[in-house]
Amino acid sequence: MKIQRHGLSIGIERTGSEFFLTLKAQGTLTHDDYKIITPLIDSALSEVKDPKVKALIDGTELQGWDVRAAWDDFKIGLKHGNEFSKVAIFGNKKWQELAAKIGSWFISGDIKYFDNENDAISWLNE
Known part of the structure; x- marks a missing residue:
């Protein structure tokens, strides 16, 4: 029996003195995934004074979104778009660049967009 994993994991990483938010997306994301992750993102960003966050999104295992999840993702972008100074998307699918x-x-x-994780992290640290 093959288990289909999907969802988002969120973390904070550091390289040298630079901190950045990490998101890893897996499988086909659903509205239920966003019902869990959205409050975590909202909470994490609400505690940052004058947030100018750098983020690394790992989409190497992302297959896509269901329609409602795509809308949820769009709403997060609208709500928190001004809080990000740099977002690096690390992936391996042509549509991710688009x-x-x-x-x-x-x-x-x-x-x-980057197809190499080290290049993405280097860009975030510039």
Whole structure:
């Protein structure tokens, strides 16, 4: 029996003196996944004074979203878009590069797609 894993995990990592938010997406995301992760993101960002967050999104295991989850993702971008200074999307699918370009319309900071994790982290640390 093959188990289908999906969801989002969130963390904080540090390289040198730079901290950044990490998100790892797995499988096909659902509205139920966002009902869990959205309050965590809201809470984490509410505690930061004058937030200008750097984020690394690992989409290497992301298959996509169901329709309602895509809407949830869009709402998070609208709500917190001004709080991100840089977002690096690390992935391995051509559509993820397009998603990064579309995401740049809703995030005040820079957003960039990478197919190499080390390049993504180096860019965040610039």
